Amino acid sequence: MNQSKRIAIVAALEDEIAQILSNMTITESKLLAGRKFWLAVHHDREVVVVLSGIGKVAAAITTVCLIENFEVSQIVYTGVAGAVSEALNVGDIVVGTRFIQHDMDASPLFPRFVVPGYPTHYFEAEPQLAMNLKEASEKALMGLANVVRFDGLFKLRSAQVHSGTVLSGDQFISSSSVRDRLRREHPGALAVEMEGAAVAQVCKDYGTQFGMVRTVSDSAEEQAEKDFSLFLSSVASQYSALIIKEYLKLC
């Protein structure tokens, strides 16, 4: 057994993590702040798996619980996200390197998107962790064709891995005009979701390593709700499980 501290695997929704859990040998579960934390062994690593719930505050509470109670050395967030960049398609994988709270606005007291008290408007992933997640995602994509057969609806066979900036806010983005505004305000941003930058902020304060990998479930426009629901119920769980399995082999 690898004796280093635990790796935390976190997602917002049950469908994003169901398969990961069923692949693991769960040794114990603990209830804290209304959340169930599953302690498990996976690929010879000690892990703790938890559902954070949706949104920045739920994600931040979960992150504090993990760090204060479970001796975690790193936190890996996984799940789905909406595409912001035109370069991304449903089924692509996004590894976050920078995280911005796109709904933070304390202007004119502070520049827009800067969380008061922090030097920049973004939080960063731990670089090695992000690199390992990228490598794991590339390996997972190779295995995915054998597991997920959904080409009729999503062109998963041509899926790609991207790494870069991810936007987080307490809004499900399902409007092309809002998505276009996000594109203008954050040139180069890849995807939008509702938790990552909050987890990144807590990890920065505690000095805990953080990384995030998400699959694109929708294009954050009018079709988003339909695409999101279908993707979530049909493929999200298998995607996350494959990526996390490859990741745990690497670290």
Ligand code: SAH
């Ligand atoms: N009714 C849904 C709500 C999910 S909210 C349910 O409970 O099943 C969407 C979740 O997926 C969030 O956790 C968010 O991080 C991510 N997400 C996927 N697509 C998104 C988008 N277009 N905008 C914002 N978040 C998105």
